[in-house]
Amino acid sequence: MKMFILQLYFIVAAVQCIQTTKEKDARHKRQREGWNWSYVDSLQTSPNTNVNQRQLSKLTATTLPPNPCLDPPPVQPDFTAPGRRISVTKCYEYIWQLKDRVDKIKRDKICYDYQSKYLGIRFVIGGRFTQPGEFPHMGAIGWRSVTDTWLFNCGSTLISPKFVLTAGHCTKASPRDSRIADVVPKIIRFGVKNLVNDKNIPTDRNISRIIPHPQYKPPKQYFDIALMELVKEVTFSKVIQPACLWSKNDDGYGAVATVTGWGVFKNGNRNTSDELQAGDIYIVDTFDCDLFLMSSSNRHWDGIKNHQLCAGKLEGGVDACQGDSGGPLQVKIPFPKQYETIEGTMHYVIGITSFGVGCALPNLPGVYTRVSSFIDWIENIVWVNQ
Structure with missing residues (x-):
């Protein structure tokens, strides 16, 4: 790095x-x-x-x-x-x-x-040092509820002023979810750590286009990646910042990565967090991951493919869970401290939260879509004319 x-x-x-x-x-x-x-x-x-x-x-x-x-x-x-x-x-x-x-x-x-x-002119320069952005690329995907409020059930990663990266299974909600008025998500919320009560005013952007990967065929659990285009570009700032794409087919990002999301934060219940949660987890060898998850294979998933990677803590206790889907598995770009203090941080997104067996259970790492396997597809959509 x-x-x-x-x-x-x-x-x-x-x-x-x-x-x-x-x-x-x-x-x-x-x-x-x-x-x-x-x-x-x-x-x-x-x-x-x-x-x-x-x-x-x-x-x-x-x-x-x-x-x-x-x-x-x-x-x-x-x-x-x-x-x-x-x-x-x-x-x-x-x-x-x-x-x-x-x-x-x-x-x-x-x-x-x-x-x-x-x-002799005096004025105040203010507002930029109040809250550093730790994960400013995070976007919460929102569905319109039957009570005309927003339900945020997936995460996403801002990768350009007008596009976010997420999971393919986040492009539609389950029709069995009685809370949701429309299975298609409508907005993405940026710029806040707390989705309900944050001192920063959230930046909401309507979704103009949803583009799942052409090989994503649910309920199969492969090629679980999608892009969402915003109606209007976002302006980059301390709390809204794009992540970079890890484009190399190697593990040069290291052995430890961070998973973030607004999902379930306590195993055993379905309560999600309004506050953005983060956890450090280990990249798990693909061969070992296959052995750990072999007993969970089924007709929709029969083992780790090259476009997937595994991460977690084998002792359990830290993992992505329901509601974290589509969010990033990331590593921090090592900026000098003065830049982080003033303008927040930037990260490489190496994976997209896809699925897991339970949450934070021992010897059951989570499965992530490997971003580097889809660089051509992403570039041909996000930066097609550049």
Whole structure:
């Protein structure tokens, strides 16, 4: 993972626009002050705070230092490259955009300092440091209930401004569920950890298109993956952030991953959690997983296939459960602490919660759809014209 991040650093750095000598000096100075994600804008530094009052009194409109508030915003570099997958390019773009939002806070502070010192203008920059987003790619899939409220029965992962990734079996609810007015989900809720009572105002988006994988044939428990397109794009922020797709056919993400969802949080009952839950679980070897689950095979599922993976705690106690379906199995991208504090976190989604035998039982790991097996299909829909 660290090697991949270092590779990303050098790839992104290679596509930067040619800087003037002065701009390079400013950039190198800021790089010495802290690690960066390969882009550092060439902003003016804050006005010299050692200028005394007599000097200030002589400043006029023509002798003021250059106004940093007038600097144009940075332009996103072109991260495309021959042979590079669109999903990898988009991952670089999302990371650049996150860093740019952090840099914008710095630019706003520089502008504020300038205006306060030379123009006598004071204002408040606020609201961004109140609640870091731990899993900002999480979206809750909502069905209209017979009482005209929302029922959130599945999770999803935001992977672009207009698409989420989820499980195929989350594309329709059971017609036997008497609580639901329509088996087709209608909205996805973003930006909150608590679905019912959260200090952040939720961002709800209507679903315009539901695209299950063409090989998903319920009740068979294979190819359990789907995309949902939103009517309107979401705006990325600290609490709404896309996840990157793990596109390599390997286990370079490590031995431990995190599962998240609003599902059942206590084995033995069906009470779901309004608060987003997270648990760390282990990736289980496919051969071992087949042995553990052999007694549970049936005509709908007869063993782990290459497009599936297993994860759980073999001693039991931590697992995905009902209501967590469609949510991500993820690993965290190791950002520097200052970026997480300001703009939240980003993750690689490596799996989609599919099914399990019971919940959190010993020697019965959960089964997840392996995201890397479906990169071509995802890219051809989400980024078809790019």
